[in-house]
Amino acid sequence: MTTLGYAILGLLSREDLSGYDLTRRMAGRVGYFWSARHSQIYPELARLEDGGYVTHSVVEQSERPDKKVYKITAEGLDDLKAWVTQPPVPRPIRDEFTLKAYSVWLADKEEAARLYREEGLRHEEQLAHYEELRAWMQGAWREDLTSTDSPEFATYATLRRGIGYEKEYAEWCRWMADSIERREPSEKRKKSKSGKNGG
Amino acid sequence: MTTLGYAILGLLSREDLSGYDLTRRMAGRVGYFWSARHSQIYPELARLEDGGYVTHSVVEQSERPDKKVYKITAEGLDDLKAWVTQPPVPRPIRDEFTLKAYSVWLADKEEAARLYREEGLRHEEQLAHYEELRAWMQGAWREDLTSTDSPEFATYATLRRGIGYEKEYAEWCRWMADSIERREPSEKRKKSKSGKNGG
DNA sequence: GGCTTATATGTCAAGAGTGACATAGTAAGA
DNA sequence: TCTTACTATGTCACTCTTGACATATAAGCC
Missing domain, CATH: 1.10.10.10 (Winged helix-like DNA-binding domain superfamily/Winged helix DNA-binding domain)
Structure with a gap:
């Protein structure tokens, strides 16, 4: 199968x-x-x-x-x-966009910055769409989401993953664009302050 | 090509x-x-x-x-x-593990919880490995990372993406496992408090 | 009547990617 | 000497996926 x-x-x-x-x-x-x-x-x-x-x-x-x-x-x-519940055989992640970043040091800065800004916007749009869906689900499926054995919960769970994925991707794009434009990475919904991970 | x-x-x-x-x-x-x-x-x-x-x-x-x-x-x-700097044609993301979540409502709870705990651990291990690499890079490549036209920056950039990806994935697995075990999702490096996004 | 659009179901050639098969040189150890 | 392991390069059959091609019904519009 x-x-x-x-x-x-x-x-x-x-x-x-x-x-x-x-x-x-x-x-x-x-x-x-x-x-x-x-x-x-x-x-x-x-x-x-x-x-x-x-x-x-x-x-x-x-x-x-x-x-x-x-x-x-x-x-x-x-x-x-x-x-x-069967653990899947791990398959390699392939992401052409991230692969491009591996060679970004060769690129024209202006073009590169535009690329990351635009890709970031695309992920933010997707994120906004997902957030809308989430708001709708939480309203329409209030009870169903309290138990994990409803199909509604399962749908909501994958949506959560989508939201996390898009959020992370958008943030990385923003960081890339900021770095290329030699700005301090923009401070947006971030905790930092600690420093253990070596800013 | x-x-x-x-x-x-x-x-x-x-x-x-x-x-x-x-x-x-x-x-x-x-x-x-x-x-x-x-x-x-x-x-x-x-x-x-x-x-x-x-x-x-x-x-x-x-x-x-x-x-x-x-x-x-x-x-x-x-x-x-x-x-x-050429925008890539968007290719669909395929993630078998997340696909399984779409049918998790059918699964045995105990098995499902174990699955998400274990997968979460796998991503946390990968994350820990990436964090080590990051620490090493920041030490060894201090100057190189200040300009985006060095191959070292490009390597570091893709590593950052890897870190974000694994962190997000691990968090989602934790949330899944917690939900299935009917606990409140574990509070770990999270901001919340605002509420605009409808917790 | 002809045009477009949506519904509905299929096939096929080609490319990307995997696992297995195949071969060979060299070093180290039993 | 034999075996194992690492280096090094290749091929092949098979699966998954895509885009193009193909066909047909039905509704709406000009």
Whole structure:
């Protein structure tokens, strides 16, 4: 079973979906940390059905083309449950943007500063979007978020990770741009003061 | 030109290296955010040489097998410089561990808590290692780090990103484990108090 | 009727990356 | 002498992922 397979099962464990619906959810990042295109999803659904992890039924629609709606099986759910607590084989992180920083000493300063400012803005925008989502979730899912065995909690948990990720990335971009422009790194929501880590 | 090609050029812009040396550096994460195996590196070196980005000379060794030492060309360096400030096409983040969190509501609580505790420890260990490196760099490269056009600054910059990344990841794991064990998330190096972001 | 857009499902070629296989020189130790 | 380990360079089959190609229904609009 592939990781993509589990991403799909993760969605189907919450609701029955067609390949098209799955594609839209996977475009918007499943749990914000996986994605796939329809060209990968349709063949994977066939493999999942072949393996007995899902079944499908054709739903005839009058105002749209007919569709295949997929449902997770008991075996699929068991497999998914087992996978969730299995420690993943560590895969290397690949981040082209950070890799560029490794050669930033060769770059034109003005261009480099602009690059980091812009990338920082992109992450701040993503962060702002996530924060909005979080505010909405905390309002709409108040009770659900008190227990960790609700799908709402799980969605919220991955969103938290997204928020932390974007925040950290945006801060680093700001620090890079400030450094390149030879300013003191901007003081924004930072504690510092101690000095143990050698400012 | 592939991203791997630029990763290799980034290393060769600092020093001449053999495929074997490159492999060892790529195993330890180039700039901490890219990696490759020798089976990918050797063919890529051939392509780079074919494209005129690098040249090689055979160095005969008496106490070891002979080796090919690669050197970046002027064209290679120009290409690398241009690439550094080019905004990368955004590629989706894929993180299997975070994806698992999306289905954590299905999991056995005890197993899940252990998973997040252990993964958190792994990131804390990596963080501790990075912090040691940072301390060493700040001692050994004092002057070099004052200007952003030194390779030392660039190395330090990617390390900073690694530190931020691991810190954030470890914190999220801790929050997950605490939530699953139904404790109040542990208070550790956190500011809070404001409340604007809706604690 | 023709155009665009959204829904809906598929295939295929090509590239990136991995793990396994393959070969060989040299040093050190049993 | 044999084995092990490190250095050193390569190939190959396979998987994952993408972008392009392909087809079809249906609604809305001009």
